[in-house]
Amino acid sequence: MxxxxxxVYLLVALALIGLVMIxxxxxxxxxxxxxxxxxxxxxxxGGSGNFLTRATAIAGTLFFxxxxxxxxxxxxxxxxxxxxxxxxxxxxxxxxxxxSEKSDVPTN
Numbered sequence: 001m002x003x004x005x006x007x008v009y010l011l012v013a014l015a016l017i018g019l020v021m022i023x024x025x026x027x028x029x030x031x032x033x034x035x036x037x038x039x040x041x042x043x044x045x046g047g048s049g050n051f052l053t054r055a056t057a058i059a060g061t062l063f064f065x066x067x068x069x070x071x072x073x074x075x076x077x078x079x080x081x082x083x084x085x086x087x088x089x090x091x092x093x094x095x096x097x098x099x100s101e102k103s104d105v106p107t108n
Contacts, residue, residue, distance in 0.1 A: 002073055009066045016059040023052050 002070070005066060005070055005073070009063070009070060012059055012062045012066060016056065016063055019052060019056045019059055023056070
């Protein structure tokens, strides 16, 4: 379930980026109001403002909601304790004890 939501989250993020990049700035509306380029629009003479604005709002809402759901799911996942267990061992236990064979170094 987590992986499916993560893929949907990625697709919504890409859609949101695309929708924002497609939209025109406020200065571009001046030329369209006098008829310049209105016949070349895909969404009609009224422009694509309403459609793109609504689609961006829906994608933004989905992005926000999926962020909350994925964050909540991640916070509730159990973290394995054994991942950091080796840090709890004292250093003296990790050092290999010398063998019982005779060595050249005298011990006191």
